[in-house]
Amino acid sequence: MKRTKIRAALEATGPMDEIVIMGWVRTKRDSKGFSFVELNDGSTLLNIQAVIDHTPEIEAALHRVGTGASVRIGGALVESPGKGQKWEIRGRSLEVLGEADQETFPLQKKRHSDEFLRTIAHLRPRTNKFGAMFRIRSELAQAVHRFFSDKGFFYIHTPIITGSDCEGAGEMFRVTSLEPGSDASADNDFFGKPAQLTVSGQLSAEMFALSLGEVYTFGPTFRAENSNTPRHVAEFWMIEPEMAFADLADDMDLGEEMVKYLITHILDHCPNDVELFAKWVDKGLMPTLETIQGETFERLPYTEAIDILKKAKKDFEYPVEWGMDLQTEHERFLCEEQFGKPVYVYDYPKTIKPFYMRLNDDGRTVAAMDCLVPRIGELIGGSQREERLDVLLARMQAMHLSEEDYWWYLDSRRFGTAPHAGFGMGFERMLMLVTGVTNIRDVMPFPRTPNSLEF
RNA sequence: UCCCCAGUAGCUCAAUCGGCAGAGCGGGUGACUGUUAAUCACUAGGUUCGCGGUUCAAGUCCGUGCUGGGGAGCCA
Numbered sequence: 001m002k003r004t005k006i007r008a009a010l011e012a013t014g015p016m017d018e019i020v021i022m023g024w025v026r027t028k029r030d031s032k033g034f035s036f037v038e039l040n041d042g043s044t045l046l047n048i049q050a051v052i053d054h055t056p057e058i059e060a061a062l063h064r065v066g067t068g069a070s071v072r073i074g075g076a077l078v079e080s081p082g083k084g085q086k087w088e089i090r091g092r093s094l095e096v097l098g099e100a101d102q103e104t105f106p107l108q109k110k111r112h113s114d115e116f117l118r119t120i121a122h123l124r125p126r127t128n129k130f131g132a133m134f135r136i137r138s139e140l141a142q143a144v145h146r147f148f149s150d151k152g153f154f155y156i157h158t159p160i161i162t163g164s165d166c167e168g169a170g171e172m173f174r175v176t177s178l179e180p181g182s183d184a185s186a187d188n189d190f191f192g193k194p195a196q197l198t199v200s201g202q203l204s205a206e207m208f209a210l211s212l213g214e215v216y217t218f219g220p221t222f223r224a225e226n227s228n229t230p231r232h233v234a235e236f237w238m239i240e241p242e243m244a245f246a247d248l249a250d251d252m253d254l255g256e257e258m259v260k261y262l263i264t265h266i267l268d269h270c271p272n273d274v275e276l277f278a279k280w281v282d283k284g285l286m287p288t289l290e291t292i293q294g295e296t297f298e299r300l301p302y303t304e305a306i307d308i309l310k311k312a313k314k315d316f317e318y319p320v321e322w323g324m325d326l327q328t329e330h331e332r333f334l335c336e337e338q339f340g341k342p343v344y345v346y347d348y349p350k351t352i353k354p355f356y357m358r359l360n361d362d363g364r365t366v367a368a369m370d371c372l373v374p375r376i377g378e379l380i381g382g383s384q385r386e387e388r389l390d391v392l393l394a395r396m397q398a399m400h401l402s403e404e405d406y407w408w409y410l411d412s413r414r415f416g417t418a419p420h421a422g423f424g425m426g427f428e429r430m431l432m433l434v435t436g437v438t439n440i441r442d443v444m445p446f447p448r449t450p451n452s453l454e455f
Numbered sequence: 456u457c458c459c460c461a462g463u464a465g466c467u468c469a470a471u472c473g474g475c476a477g478a479g480c481g482g483g484u485g486a487c488u489g490u491u492a493a494u495c496a497c498u499a500g501g502u503u504c505g506c507g508g509u510u511c512a513a514g515u516c517c518g519u520g521c522u523g524g525g526g527a528g529c530c531a
Binding site for chain 2: 227
């Protein structure tokens with residue numbers, strides 16, 4: 001069963017007398033005496049074309065072959081006399097591995113809508129667009145690890161099941177081993193206390209930054225929010241670096257470097273796949289990516305952002321006032337109209353940010369930052385963490401958080417505390433940025449959204 | 456969760472004022488000696504999302520539910 005992947009076959013430097021290709025039929029064109037069969041095996045966006053002369057056996061096999069069938073074709077790799085491809089297979093044998101009933105196979109040669117393809121999420125990776133998407137997704141994940149590895153960051157596997165509502169950020173999914181209807185008190189449950197799926201690995205990551213220096217987590221996170229937008233799902237992946245002996249400026253430097261690195265990596269490693277998105281999904285994709293690569297991100301204190309928004313000749317639905325959180329319309333105005341490039345807004349009012357963000361000397365803002373990018377909105381959210389035990393305790397009290405619940409977190413400030421900073425980046429949002437895809441459900445294999453758990 | 460829009464053949468859509476439900480693609484059959492989302496001919500294919508109402512008559516109007524999409528909130 002030794003096969004050559006189509007990607008390798010198409011990159012061949014010379015003809016080959018013997019080659020075996022296996023893949024799924026994208027299209028078949030019959031002529032008198034011979035047929036063209038185009039195969040895709042997922043190794044690349046491109047198909048390979050096989051030309052097969054008819055014999056009684058071949059014709060019988062071809063009769064069972066339609067779009068979607070999987071086949072094994074043996075023959076020779078030869079230069080193609082036709083236009084459109086350098087190499088093709090001169091087929092000598094054709095074996096049908098799996099038929100696809102043409103009456104019921106849902107994928108046709110023509111383009112489908114994204115909405116329809118979501119209803120067949122198990123088959124959509126067989127399309128050009130979603131094949132390209134998931135190759136890019138894989139490459140992007142590898143690039144994340146390489147970026148951090150090259151910089152000496154350690155990869156920490158923070159827990160998926162957690163026992164405390166880490167940040168108080170967002171609704172959490174309950175984890176239980178109890179049968180429905182049984183005594184649902186947490187005392188009887190597996191852990192003897194309430195358990196949830198994590199919403200962030202940050203607090204755990206901080207412990208390891210304050211031990212190993214520079215670390216990151218990259219894993220799934222869960223939000224039980226009933227939010228129905230093209231930018232939210234219940235299960236998504238987040239990248240969370242955490243650095244000891246670093247401040248907010250270091251944090252913003254890292255985020256900017258990382259975004260640029262990831263874009264460059266994908267452009268270098270997935271040119272065909274990215275080109276598909278630039279051509280069919282977002283005509284402005286390449287200029288957008290080049291802008292992000294080439295421009296220095298704007299760094300704008302929250303207070304100045306408010307001034308800009310107040311002076312803007314623009315009718316905002318939500319009135320602008322110091323102390324409020326920026327609304328979607330404000331974020332879009334800043335990065336799309338005012339600056340036309342990614343913008344860091346930093347030093348937010350402490351009242352709208354979580355307890356662990358470091359209090360600034362003005363007493364009213366914290367060292368928080370959000371990275372806003374055109375079309376996506378918030379790509380990165382981070383902060384310098386509050387390393388001073390007394391200040392941290394005061395903030396927790398003000399926010400009615402129990403000291404006992406966070407005893408281990410507070411220990412890091414009791415014993416050898418140090419300045420540190422980190423951020424979270426939504427992996428899917430980065431993928432949306434790189435591909436120009438506007439719905440997060442189309443950058444995930446099997447997206448989880450309210451009332452949707454089919455696959 | 457709130458606001459708006461949509462739901463008609465396998466897919467993408469059309470159907471004028473409420474008056475016989477249609478096209479392209481896809482499928483099937485056949486033709487064709489180099490095709491490129493091949494081409495040409497023929498052909499099959501419908502509970503117009505569900506329920507209720509108005510009307511001589513409803514795909515079309517009204518109510519309601521479901522599903523999908525967009526915007527907002529929450530956020531990554």
